[in-house]
Amino acid sequence: MNQYTQIIYRIKEIAEPLVNTITRGNFEDIDISKQNIYPLLHIFVQSGGFNNGSTVTFDLQLGCFQQRNYNNTYEIDKLWDNDNEVDNMNETHAILNTVWNVLLTDFEKENITASENPTLDPVTNGFDNGLDGWILNFTIEVPNTTLSLC
Numbered sequence: 001m002n003q004y005t006q007i008i009y010r011i012k013e014i015a016e017p018l019v020n021t022i023t024r025g026n027f028e029d030i031d032i033s034k035q036n037i038y039p040l041l042h043i044f045v046q047s048g049g050f051n052n053g054s055t056v057t058f059d060l061q062l063g064c065f066q067q068r069n070y071n072n073t074y075e076i077d078k079l080w081d082n083d084n085e086v087d088n089m090n091e092t093h094a095i096l097n098t099v100w101n102v103l104l105t106d107f108e109k110e111n112i113t114a115s116e117n118p119t120l121d122p123v124t125n126g127f128d129n130g131l132d133g134w135i136l137n138f139t140i141e142v143p144n145t146t147l148s149l150c
Contacts, residue, residue: 003056003142008043011062014102015041018095019064027063027135031127038067038131039092041099055141062099064092065133068125085124088132096120096136113141 012022020037023030030042042063049057066088073082080086100118107114118138123131 003144004045004048004058007045007058007060007140007142010106011041011043011099011103014099014106015095018098027061030063030065031129031131036129038065039095039133040065040131041095050144051141054144056144057139057141059137059139061135061137062096063123063133063135064095064099065123065127065131066092068130068132085132089122089124089134092133093120096134100136100138107140111143115139 008024015022019039019041021040022043023033023036023040024043027042027044030040042061042065044061044063046059046061048059051057066084068088069084071082104114106112115138118136121135121137123133123135125132
């Protein structure tokens with residue numbers, strides 16, 4: 001009955017080549033470490049449940065963030081501003097897209113079902129260090145093969 005741990009390990013394994021830091025827990029605690037190296041992937045298991053003894057569900061959120069940099073020139077482009085927000089949003093979106101696609105392939109092999117249409121929530125200039133990125137929201141249903149109710 002270590003489905004929770006297996007999911008965390010698999011996400012970490014997929015994301016390690018794509019990001020510099022991987023964290024876990026509440027999003028309020030995401031940016032308290034001063035030694036984070038970006039891009040950062042944050043894993044939060046929001047909730048879980050039991051379905052008729054044969055499966056376990058988890059509601060997950062994966063957040064991917066990059067730190068915003070500002071250009072100190074006097075030219076201000078009203079569309080692009082003087083920062084790298086657009087680049088950060090593109091980079092973190094691509095990372096989450098890669099992680100999600102690999103997870104989906106793995107899920108099929110392991111008889112795990114996932115949300116067909118996960119949602120993405122944007123984060124701009126968020127948390128303590130001014131991070132830009134996305135939070136991917138999805139639900140998975142994992143077989144509960146170690147417990148028999150018979």
